[in-house]
Amino acid sequence: MVEYLRVGVLQKPHGIHGEVKVYPTTSDLDRYDELKEVYLEKGDKRIATEVEQVKYFKGLAIVKLKGIDTPEDMIKFQGYDLMIHRSDATPLGEDENYIGDLIGLVAYDEFGNKVGVLKDVYVFAREGKQDLLLPAIKDCILKVDVEAGTILIRIMKGLDD
DSSP: OOSEEEEEEEEEEETTTTEEEEEEOSSOGGGGGGOOEEEEEETTEEEEEEEEEEEEETTEEEEEETTOOSHHHHHTTTTOEEEEEGGGSOOOOTTOOOHHHHTTOEEEETTSOEEEEEEETTEEEOTTSOOEEOOSSTTTEEEEETTTTEEEEOOOTTTTO
């Protein structure tokens, strides 16, 4: 299981005080109101910082981070992921998983055949074939076992064309 979870991606600076537009990668945009300590991450770089202020505009969060006070300061971090520590994550409901825990799971069909590796939300990379996209429904996603690193799927008729 991953230690840090992505909650957004830093976009362009907003205004003159170092604020940044954040494209949310969380299902609950209001979640940003609770953020305190966050991490800016790109590649193997991770920088700890704090959220000073959050406001919202057209489905994006506008975030002011501590120590970033001008658009010029902020532009250096454009494209970075906004991460939180797993201990600060919103608790999961039944049959829910964090996306970061799913990426890399090996998928098997209901007959035990290896299908591929999950590379995005229910997008499976298959060797020598086009990626397989499945809807996130119980008829297709039969069992997720994060600890075992596997996911059991059913490819319904018409989805593998």
